[in-house]
Every structure is written in structure tokens, then in C-alpha cells.
Amino acid sequence: MATINDVARAAGVSPSTVSYVLSGRRPISAQTRARVQAAIAELGFHPHAGARALASSRTSVLALVVPLRVDVNVPVIMQFATAVVTASRVHNHDVLLLTKDEGTAGLERVAHSTMVDALIVMDVERDDVRIPALRRLKQPSVLIGLPEAPDGIVCVDLDFEAAAAETLRHLSFHGHRRIALVGPSPAVYKRGTTYAERFLTGFTETSAALGLQTLAHPCEPGREGVRACLADIDAQLPGATAFVVHNEEALRIVLEELQASGRRVPADVSVVAVCPRDVALNMPLPLTSVDIPAHDVGGLAVETAMKLLDGRHTEPVRLLPPTLVERESSARPPD
Amino acid sequence: MATINDVARAAGVSPSTVSYVLSGRRPISAQTRARVQAAIAELGFHPHAGARALASSRTSVLALVVPLRVDVNVPVIMQFATAVVTASRVHNHDVLLLTKDEGTAGLERVAHSTMVDALIVMDVERDDVRIPALRRLKQPSVLIGLPEAPDGIVCVDLDFEAAAAETLRHLSFHGHRRIALVGPSPAVYKRGTTYAERFLTGFTETSAALGLQTLAHPCEPGREGVRACLADIDAQLPGATAFVVHNEEALRIVLEELQASGRRVPADVSVVAVCPRDVALNMPLPLTSVDIPAHDVGGLAVETAMKLLDGRHTEPVRLLPPTLVERESSARPPD
DNA sequence: GCCCTTCGTCGAAGCGCTTCGATATGTCGG
DNA sequence: CCGACATATCGAAGCGCTTCGACGAAGGGC
Structure with missing residues (x-):
């Protein structure tokens, strides 16, 4: 060489x-x-990367911590990851892949041994134990998600509260007054991934502001979970004319079950999904949806890390405005 | 520090x-x-990782090249990736994540600048242009997949030929004589990812060996694709009593369409899937399946890379034997 | 009792790069 | 025509580690 x-x-x-x-x-x-x-x-x-790192104390490598859980949302995670890699390359950086299961130790290992210039952490929970550890590192970090107390650690995410508001405004505008939310599984709320709560907050508040009759209900995975959820909704909010589905896994089944119960979409009920664009497009019917812009969020995370690295100013929390795209699953309610 | x-x-x-x-x-x-x-x-x-790399010319980092394509199989890719990371950590190595879209240049960049000790490359195609490039690098590499001419580059993968054989033996053993294969989409064959061909080869050869009447048919994505595929099969191999599905994306729809056409699984037709275990388990009915052991293959890839790194002997091609697990979707054909 | 090993430790030379003065060469105003 | 100053380049120090040869101290065989 x-x-x-x-x-x-x-x-x-x-x-x-x-x-x-x-x-x-x-x-x-x-x-x-x-x-x-x-x-x-x-x-x-x-x-030689090592020589360069030694002499300059910069590595041109970013750490990316992904959740290892295979249970849910894997495609979204992959979208984040590829977005982060692609964006990093634009800035002449590479990406070191860590899994969440290494926990705090993994972060400290790569940071202390100076393998990376900055860290991007996905799937942060409300009181994530990694946050205090991150704060102690000499490298800056960016969280994807929004914990309770980021305290000086920069966060980026989709504005889920605004997403809920946008969804309800859309449905309300078309004349819907009784609207149900099929939410994530209870496990998601319990785990403390705050996007679920934030969406719920936006849903509840906007519902009140617009004077709608709404019901929010978590939804267990699998067909049984969806059936139970829909049955509860039918019982507690009979005659709902619109369903907001914030649960990718349940989405397809919800559509099937609505159909099975004789409700046509969108003639009888409207459905608005909160999911990545391609998921919304690959349903039997192209769904009106609020996009989860994994690509943009990943790119923004890298962008933010770069700003921190060269000492530019950054807002502590950056929530991307949601985009609702009207497709074929939403319409006016039946008279 | x-x-x-x-x-x-x-x-x-x-x-x-x-x-x-x-x-x-x-x-x-x-x-x-x-x-x-x-x-x-x-x-x-x-x-300090850089200092160490400089002095010892070893980095304790492996490169992992993943396909960027979002179209298909994302969860499997993610499984490979996490398996590789986990296995690497066991050997005190970290993983640098590259995307396939950087092509040959990406490989050369990380190799020439001595960022990694070895490379693991996923989604290799029949005449992958990256193979000659890899051969020129001073770092060893391991392919996940099996190109036409690996020529000295070590490959690991599931033995898809054996998987097909195993599947047919299982069905034949239970008395099935007319068996259809719902294959991957034509795009997969065209792209030259050889696992599709290898499965097909095994299917055809074993079919002949066992004297079965079989038909293999690729399957376009989406409900329409599946319908067309099943219609063709019904026309060209009427009365098939078993369907082998080597197409994750189509799997759920195949089940739905069989049901829609009045065929009960497994009473009227048996279904055997080739897919990761969790996919087989998360269908409406737990499916008899040949597992795609992403975790094992990823682990083996790392293991192999480690062997190469410390100069131990390695077989040039290592194909993992398939495992068929009988669940509820296969039974004897109706009389 | 001597020589030869083996064991445990040290010192110093680099690995290949960045970066901080210092130096050399112009350029320009007064 | 001289000092002040910018511009282009060089040399050397040093980043933090590994590794090789050397060396004193024990231990063993004869």
C-alpha cells in the first residue's frame, strides 16, 4: 500500500x-x-484510516445503534439504517452498526476507544438508561425519538402529535364526526417508546378542539387482536365512520376485517393509516396516509450530527412536520 | 482519556x-x-482504536455490505445483519455497514484505507461485478450467496437445492403426487440471485427422481400476481394437492386465495413455505416450512471470516443443510 | 559450578498521518 | 527601496499503540 x-x-x-x-x-x-x-x-x-484517526482525532465514522427486536417494524428500521448510511456517505462518513442489546456498554466501548465521531441512537425509550451514559461521552449524539428528558442530547423525529392532528383535521374536514383510533399494541406503550403516546396526545387534544367523538384503542398483534379491538370499538363507539390506524402490523387485517363485517372502504368507512408510504401503497387499496418518513428522519439525524461535529448551532429537538397524502381509502362519510 | x-x-x-x-x-x-x-x-x-490499527495493522472491524433495495425481503436482510453484528461481537469485532449501491468503489474504499479486516457481502448475484474487485483486495471476504464463479472467494448459504429436495420428499412421503411451486418473482430470477435457481434445480431434479408431477411457476408480487400464478397452475397442473411457496411476499396472499377458491389447508391442499421461522409461525395457520436460517448463515459468515483472518483452513463453499419443520399446513392429500 | 534455557520485563523503533511553527518568495504601499 | 504582509511550502514533532530485540533472574542438565 x-x-x-x-x-x-x-x-x-x-x-x-x-x-x-x-x-x-x-x-x-x-x-x-x-x-x-x-x-x-x-x-x-x-x-490509512487508523493513522488519520490517531493524528487528527477524527475517525469519519458514525455509530448507529439499532434495536435488535425482530418483533415489529423491521422494514422501518431498515429504512432508517439505510438512510443514515446514505446520508453519512454524502458527508464522507461511514457507519458502525451497533445493536441495542449491547446497551450502555456498547456505546461506551466505541466512544472510549475513539472508533466514532458521533452516535445516532434509535428506538429510545421514555427513561432510556442510555441517555445519562451518552451525556458523559466526549462524542456528541443524536437520538431518533423523543425521551422524557433528553437534557442536552439532540433529538429528531416525526412530529407525531401534529400527525394525529393532521389526520383528524382531514377526516373532520370531510365531515367525519365519529372517529376511532386503532393504536399500537399495549406492549409498545408499555415499553415507553414515546411516539405512541405523542400520537395519542395529539389525537385526544385535537379531537377535543374539533368537538369530535373519538375513541382510542390499542390493538394486540394478530388477527385475534384486531378482531377484539374492532369489537370493542364497535361497542364503545358504534357507528364510527372513520378509522385511524397507527399500527402497521394490524393494518392489512383491519382492512380485511372491515370488509368481512360488510363495511366498504371508503364508501362506508374511511381509513387513514400512519405508516411508511410504500406500505400504504401496497395495500389492496392505496391508503390515505400520514407518511413515516424514515428516510428524512435518518438524513436529518446525520445532518444534525454533522452540525454538532463542526460546532454549528442546533435546535435541541427537531420534529419533522407530517405529510398527509389523500389516496383512495378516505372519503365523505355516508349520509 | x-x-x-x-x-x-x-x-x-x-x-x-x-x-x-x-x-x-x-x-x-x-x-x-x-x-x-x-x-x-x-x-x-x-x-485507542486508531493507534492500535496503525501499530498492528488490524482493526477488529468487519465490513458488511447489505442490499439497499427496499422491495423485498427486508426482514430477512435485517436478520442477517443483526446475526452478523452479534456474532462479530463474540469475536470482539465491530461491523461497518455499507450499502450495495456504493458498489465496487465502497468495498475498495474501506479496504484500501484499512478500515476493516475482512468483508462480508450479501445479495451476491450470478456474475457479480464485485467479485473480481474483492479478489484484488488484501483483506479476505465471505459471500452470503453463491455466484457462478466464486473462484477462491469463500461462500456460505443455505443449501437451497437440498431444501427443495427435502420439501418434495416430505410431501411425497405423505402421498402427494401433483405438486406446484409458487416461486419468486421473475425479477428475482432475472437479477441473478442464484438461490432461486438453486431451489428450482433441486425441485426439478427431485421431482424427476421421485416420479412426481410438478409445475414450477414464478409469481409476480401483489394480489394480482398471485391470482395469475395460481390460475396458471390450476390450468397447467389441475388437481395439484400441494403448493410449495418460495416467495415470502406472496405467502399470505396464496393462503387467502386458496381459501377464496374453496380449498381448505391442509384438508384439501397442503402448503409448505420456504421462509424464516417467524414468518411461518405468524400466518393465520402455522405453516410447515423449511427455515431460512438467517441467523445461522450470518453467524457462519462471521465464523468463516475469523478463520480466514487467522489463517485457518476453510472450505470454499459451505451450504447449510435445510431443516423442514412440520406444522399445520401439510397433511395427506384427500382421497 | 557452568552453560544454556526459559520467564518476565523493559526500551525503543516505528506504524502513517496531521498540524504547528518556520521559511522562502512574492506583492504592494509609501 | 524598504518594511509589512500575504501566499506557498517544508520539517519535525507527536498522536497512542504494538512488537522486536535485549537483558537480568531463575531453573535445569551435566
């Missing part, structure tokens, strides 16, 4: 000049730069 | 002794080792 010295020799300059050509931190004349670049290309020189 | 010198001073030894305690490459007396370890713990010393 060629070293910076080989390049310097080949170009007839000193190693430091090569370094400055590479980093652009000092002015280099056009001719010199050209010679150096020619030598780099000819020798196929790639700077 | 404490350095090895700080530890050495605290323990009253030389830095090299600390290093040897850490690496175990030279004998160290029990007392000295204890003192050093105490100092390490007290100072919270973590060796």
Missing part, C-alpha cells in the same frame, strides 16, 4: 503538502495540487 | 508490559497482570 510519503516523493513535495492537498486546510498552488493529485491517482493512494 | 502510558505509570510497569497484558502475546506474571488490570479499571482505560 502506498503511503503519503510515497505520494510526496512521486510528486516531488513534502508529505505535509500532500496532506494539505487532501484536507484543503492550507492554500496550495494549482500546479502543485495537480502534481500531487496525479501522484495519488497513479499510486492508488488511500490514506 | 487515559493512555497506555498512564496505565503503565500507575501500575509501575512499562507500556509494553501493559500491551502484553492486554494482548496476551507474552507471558506476564500473575502479580504484574493484576496490578495492570487494576490500573486499567481504575483509569477507565480503553485502547
Whole structure:
């Protein structure tokens, strides 16, 4: 492998000049730069990452912590991950993949051994034990999600409260007054992933503000769970004309069960989903939905990490505004 | 951050002794080792990864290249990825996540800049352009999949040919003679991911060997695709008593469509799926299935990479034997 | 009792890069 | 024509670790 010295020799300059050509931190004349670049290309020189990290104390690597749980939402997680990798590459960074099951120890390991410049942490819970640990690290971190007390750790996420509001406004605008929410499974609420609560808060508050009659109900996974949930809704909010589904796993089954009970979508009931765009499009009927923009959130997380790394100002919490796209599953309620 | 010198001073030894305690490459007396370890713990010393990589030319990092395509099989990919991370940690390695869309350039970048010790590449195609590039790298690599000409690059995968054989043997044993294969979408065959072909080969050969009447048919995604596929099968192999489904995406719809056409599973027709265990279990009916052991394959890939790294012998191609688990979707054909 | 090992430890030389002065060469105003 | 100043480049120190050779101290065979 060629070293910076080989390049310097080949170009007839000193190693430091090569370094400055590479980093652009000092002015280099056009001719010199050209010679150096020619030598780099000819020798196929790639700077040694370790040496660079040692000398500069920057690694050009970001840590990404993903949940290991296989139970739910895997495609969304994958979307986040690929978005983070893609965005990192744009900034000339690579991504070190960690799993949540290593917990605090994993974060400390990669941070203390200076393997990464910053950390991006997914699936943060309300009182996530990793938060105090992150705060102690010398590297900055960005959370995807919104814990109770981020206290100085920057968070990015979709604005789920606004998403709920947007959904209800859409349905209300079309004339719906009785609206049910098929929420995530109780396990999600219990785990303390706050997006569920935030959506619920937005749902409840906007419902009150708009004077709607609504019911929110969590939904266990599987067909049985969905049946039970819908039965409860039918009992407690009979004649609901719209269903908001914030539960990807249940989505397809909800549609099937509505159909099975003789309700046509959207003629008899409207359905609005909260899910990634492609999920909404791959249903039997293209669903009106609020997108979960994993790609944008992942990109924003990286962007934010980069800002922190070069000391630029960043808002402590950044919630992306939701986008509701009207498709074929929502319409006016029947008269 | 404490350095090895700080530890050495605290323990009253030389830095090299600390290093040897850490690496175990030279004998160290029990007392000295204890003192050093105490100092390490007290100072919270973590060796600087860059410095270590520079001095030892080993990084303790593996590259993992995942496909970026969101179209299909995302959960399986995620399973591979987490398996690779988990297995890597067991061997004290970390994982650098690359996406396939960076292509050959990405591999060369991380390899030439000495960011990784070895590479694990998923989603390899029949004539994958990355293979010649990998061969040129000084780091070893392991492919998950089986290209046409691995030529010296080690491959690991499930033995899909054997999986097909196993499936047909199971059905044949229970008395089925007319068996249809609902295969992956034509796009998968076209892309040249060879697992589809390998399964098909096994299916065809075993069918001949057992004297079965079979039909293999690819299946386009979506309900329409499945309907078309089943219609073709009904036309070309009427009275099939068993369906082998090697298409995760189509699986649920196949079951629904069979039911819609009045065929009960398993009373009227048997269904055997080729898919991850959890998918088979999460269907309306627990399916008899051949597991796609993403976890094992990922683990084996890492294991193999480790072998290559310390120069141990490795078979050039390692195909895991399939496991068929009989559940509730297969039975004897109706009389 | 001497030589040869083996064991446990040290010292120093690098690994390949970045970065901080310092130096050399112009450039310009007065 | 000189000092002040910007511009382009160099040299050397050092980032924190590993590893090789060396060396004193024990232990063993003869």
C-alpha cells in the first residue's frame, strides 16, 4: 500500500503538502495540487484510516445503534439504517452498526476507544438508561425519538402529535364526526417508546378542539387482536365512520376485517393509516396516509450530527412536520 | 482519556508490559497482570482504536455490505445483519455497514484505507461485478450467496437445492403426487440471485427422481400476481394437492386465495413455505416450512471470516443443510 | 559450578498521518 | 527601496499503540 510519503516523493513535495492537498486546510498552488493529485491517482493512494484517526482525532465514522427486536417494524428500521448510511456517505462518513442489546456498554466501548465521531441512537425509550451514559461521552449524539428528558442530547423525529392532528383535521374536514383510533399494541406503550403516546396526545387534544367523538384503542398483534379491538370499538363507539390506524402490523387485517363485517372502504368507512408510504401503497387499496418518513428522519439525524461535529448551532429537538397524502381509502362519510 | 502510558505509570510497569497484558502475546506474571488490570479499571482505560490499527495493522472491524433495495425481503436482510453484528461481537469485532449501491468503489474504499479486516457481502448475484474487485483486495471476504464463479472467494448459504429436495420428499412421503411451486418473482430470477435457481434445480431434479408431477411457476408480487400464478397452475397442473411457496411476499396472499377458491389447508391442499421461522409461525395457520436460517448463515459468515483472518483452513463453499419443520399446513392429500 | 534455557520485563523503533511553527518568495504601499 | 504582509511550502514533532530485540533472574542438565 502506498503511503503519503510515497505520494510526496512521486510528486516531488513534502508529505505535509500532500496532506494539505487532501484536507484543503492550507492554500496550495494549482500546479502543485495537480502534481500531487496525479501522484495519488497513479499510486492508488488511500490514506490509512487508523493513522488519520490517531493524528487528527477524527475517525469519519458514525455509530448507529439499532434495536435488535425482530418483533415489529423491521422494514422501518431498515429504512432508517439505510438512510443514515446514505446520508453519512454524502458527508464522507461511514457507519458502525451497533445493536441495542449491547446497551450502555456498547456505546461506551466505541466512544472510549475513539472508533466514532458521533452516535445516532434509535428506538429510545421514555427513561432510556442510555441517555445519562451518552451525556458523559466526549462524542456528541443524536437520538431518533423523543425521551422524557433528553437534557442536552439532540433529538429528531416525526412530529407525531401534529400527525394525529393532521389526520383528524382531514377526516373532520370531510365531515367525519365519529372517529376511532386503532393504536399500537399495549406492549409498545408499555415499553415507553414515546411516539405512541405523542400520537395519542395529539389525537385526544385535537379531537377535543374539533368537538369530535373519538375513541382510542390499542390493538394486540394478530388477527385475534384486531378482531377484539374492532369489537370493542364497535361497542364503545358504534357507528364510527372513520378509522385511524397507527399500527402497521394490524393494518392489512383491519382492512380485511372491515370488509368481512360488510363495511366498504371508503364508501362506508374511511381509513387513514400512519405508516411508511410504500406500505400504504401496497395495500389492496392505496391508503390515505400520514407518511413515516424514515428516510428524512435518518438524513436529518446525520445532518444534525454533522452540525454538532463542526460546532454549528442546533435546535435541541427537531420534529419533522407530517405529510398527509389523500389516496383512495378516505372519503365523505355516508349520509 | 487515559493512555497506555498512564496505565503503565500507575501500575509501575512499562507500556509494553501493559500491551502484553492486554494482548496476551507474552507471558506476564500473575502479580504484574493484576496490578495492570487494576490500573486499567481504575483509569477507565480503553485502547485507542486508531493507534492500535496503525501499530498492528488490524482493526477488529468487519465490513458488511447489505442490499439497499427496499422491495423485498427486508426482514430477512435485517436478520442477517443483526446475526452478523452479534456474532462479530463474540469475536470482539465491530461491523461497518455499507450499502450495495456504493458498489465496487465502497468495498475498495474501506479496504484500501484499512478500515476493516475482512468483508462480508450479501445479495451476491450470478456474475457479480464485485467479485473480481474483492479478489484484488488484501483483506479476505465471505459471500452470503453463491455466484457462478466464486473462484477462491469463500461462500456460505443455505443449501437451497437440498431444501427443495427435502420439501418434495416430505410431501411425497405423505402421498402427494401433483405438486406446484409458487416461486419468486421473475425479477428475482432475472437479477441473478442464484438461490432461486438453486431451489428450482433441486425441485426439478427431485421431482424427476421421485416420479412426481410438478409445475414450477414464478409469481409476480401483489394480489394480482398471485391470482395469475395460481390460475396458471390450476390450468397447467389441475388437481395439484400441494403448493410449495418460495416467495415470502406472496405467502399470505396464496393462503387467502386458496381459501377464496374453496380449498381448505391442509384438508384439501397442503402448503409448505420456504421462509424464516417467524414468518411461518405468524400466518393465520402455522405453516410447515423449511427455515431460512438467517441467523445461522450470518453467524457462519462471521465464523468463516475469523478463520480466514487467522489463517485457518476453510472450505470454499459451505451450504447449510435445510431443516423442514412440520406444522399445520401439510397433511395427506384427500382421497 | 557452568552453560544454556526459559520467564518476565523493559526500551525503543516505528506504524502513517496531521498540524504547528518556520521559511522562502512574492506583492504592494509609501 | 524598504518594511509589512500575504501566499506557498517544508520539517519535525507527536498522536497512542504494538512488537522486536535485549537483558537480568531463575531453573535445569551435566
